[in-house]
């Protein structure tokens with residue numbers, strides 16, 4: 185059993201590598217049926233993955249990209265993406281949201297996908313080739329340390345990944361760093377009701393199943409505020425377990441990050457939530 189943050193991250197990486205291999209081998213859709221990723225059993229299938237994309241979007245994608253969809257929402261449906269913009273998808277998996285974003289921003293824009301799992305990156309590149317999009321770049325790295333310069337991105341999206349991070353304050357502060365002033369986020373994630381303690385969240389599902397590591401609504405709001413965001417909205421969309429929800433997270437990077445909020449960020453870093 186993973187005990188340290190590094191061990192937990194390695195366990196996450198290993199499980200998603202297995203998932204990408206399974207999609208490549210055509211053995212099982214998303215390979216989540218064993219609870220190894222964001223679906224704990226077949227009855228959850230309508231709340232995760234490809235079912236969250238409409239028929240028109242699915243029609244724009246190679247089959248392997250939809251089969252590899254392991255998200256808990258559809259960030260491309262909530263993020264405002266305009267022609268010519270630069271988009272970054274944190275934890276891009278098989279590339280579904282990067283491909284859809286690349287089509288939305290057009291040839292004058294760029295869509296980056298960032299993932300730590302080689303097998304997922306290979307699958308995503310293959311899917312992007314098959315989809316015929318050339319304005320995409322898949323980067324290897326961790327979302328706690330994004331390999332892009334400061335103020336280089338218009339929109340950050342992510343689909344069911346931040347709950348898997350062992351250092352959420354670092355992720356939120358990296359999002360703020362890479363976004364241009366006025367840049368925005370459109371994130372899908374699992375979020376807990378404030379009444380649930382970290383122990384109660386863990387009773388409802390595993391860390392690898394995207395449940396135990398979820399922030400509560402007010403932890404998310406406080407973390408985003410501390411990282412320098414404003415117009416913060418965390419809205420539940422569908423319940424995935426008692427008190428746990430798929431949620432849409434939106435916010436805008438303030439022109440000047442509020443340094444007065446830093447103590448809140450430090451406090452969040454030390455809390456049991458991450």
Ligand SMILES: C[S@@+](CC[C@H](N)C(=O)[O-])C[C@H]1O[C@@H](n2cnc3c(N)ncnc32)[C@H](O)[C@@H]1O
Nearest residue numbers: 200253254255275276277299300301326327343
């Ligand atoms: C639940 S899947 C979601 C994939 C994709 N967003 C989707 O909707 O299908 C999680 C993905 O995030 C990646 N991931 C998890 N933790 C990460 C981290 N700390 N840094 C970079 N990638 C990470 C995994 O390798 C995996 O591809």
